[in-house]
Amino acid sequence: MNAYRRAVRDITDMRRAELDAGLELWRNALAGNAALRDAFAEYQAQAVKKAKGENNALDAARSKLKAEFERAGLKREQIEPPPRCKLCGDTGVVDGKYCACAVRRAINSDRENLTLPLVDFDDAQKTAPKGMPAVYKAAREYIRSYPNGKPFFIIAGSSGTGKTMLAAAIACAFLKNGRSAVTVSAFEFVRRAKDYHTQFAIDDYRDLFSPMLEADILCIDDLGTETMLKNVTLEYLYTVVNERWLRKKHTVVTTNLSPDALIRRYGEAIFSRLCDKSIANSYMITASNKRI
Ligand SMILES: [Zn+2]
Numbered sequence: 001m002n003a004y005r006r007a008v009r010d011i012t013d014m015r016r017a018e019l020d021a022g023l024e025l026w027r028n029a030l031a032g033n034a035a036l037r038d039a040f041a042e043y044q045a046q047a048v049k050k051a052k053g054e055n056n057a058l059d060a061a062r063s064k065l066k067a068e069f070e071r072a073g074l075k076r077e078q079i080e081p082p083p084r085c086k087l088c089g090d091t092g093v094v095d096g097k098y099c100a101c102a103v104r105r106a107i108n109s110d111r112e113n114l115t116l117p118l119v120d121f122d123d124a125q126k127t128a129p130k131g132m133p134a135v136y137k138a139a140r141e142y143i144r145s146y147p148n149g150k151p152f153f154i155i156a157g158s159s160g161t162g163k164t165m166l167a168a169a170i171a172c173a174f175l176k177n178g179r180s181a182v183t184v185s186a187f188e189f190v191r192r193a194k195d196y197h198t199q200f201a202i203d204d205y206r207d208l209f210s211p212m213l214e215a216d217i218l219c220i221d222d223l224g225t226e227t228m229l230k231n232v233t234l235e236y237l238y239t240v241v242n243e244r245w246l247r248k249k250h251t252v253v254t255t256n257l258s259p260d261a262l263i264r265r266y267g268e269a270i271f272s273r274l275c276d277k278s279i280a281n282s283y284m285i286t287a288s289n290k291r292i
Pocket of ligand 1: 101
């Protein structure tokens with residue numbers, strides 16, 4: 001079963017368990033409380049009368065039941081717990097599509113989607129190398145203003161400047177805020193793209209590729225170090241970057257390449273998406289970091 005269907009199953013299972021618990025509570029309350037039992041029986045009898053179009057005292061019976069209900073210290077939301085997700089009513093599906101809650105659960109339940117070691121944002125900031133504080137400050141604002149603000153966050157700089165740790169810390173902060181996150185190295189990205197490119201079982205499409213399109217935050221680490229596979233690397237990188245660019249989805253990219261090298265390696269189309277000033281915050285980390 002793929003992660004998306006499993007997420008829907010978990011959501012509906014959880015919902016059923018909550019409703020069952022509510023029903024159990026109600027049954028126990030009735031069993032131990034004669035006044036409540038009588039008021040409920042009367043309410044049901046009056047409701048039947050009303051349904052048959054006969055004279056009835058349903059309103060009075062409802063008031064009586066409500067009074068007994070409150071006297072017993074019961075709360076409606078305990079007996080009939082509201083669904084956690086207002087969009088789908090905890091069915092996991094809206095208009096025949098996976099609900100955002102199911103997508104989030106599916107993405108975050110698959111450990112394969114978090115290939116960078118997770119690190120707490122505050123901890124990462126404390127140990128960040130010299131030259132990073134300004135970028136951390138910007139990253140904190142990037143996290144805080146979600147889903148507003150410029151959605152792309154590009155961190156360029158040579159290795160050893162703590163780019164990966166910052167990317168992981170951003171993802172971790174999103175998870176902490178109840179969002180879905182995918183972190184991949186560029187190397188892992190290409191591996192997935194290749195697997196997807198050569199597979200025939202379309203049923204697994206969602207497991208392999210759509211988390212990278214749908215996650216609230218996607219971090220691609222160390223762009224420029226991956227294998228350049230003909231018909232795969234550029235095509236899939238463009239697909240993911242462009243889709244996220246179009247949907248204004250939050251995306252972090254770290255790279256050790258200079259802007260010139262990025263254009264040479266990936267071409268104008270990908271570069272212009274990544275470094276589109278209107279949607280991207282770009283940072284070059286050097287000893288004395290400056291904005292590019
Ligand atoms: Zn939902």
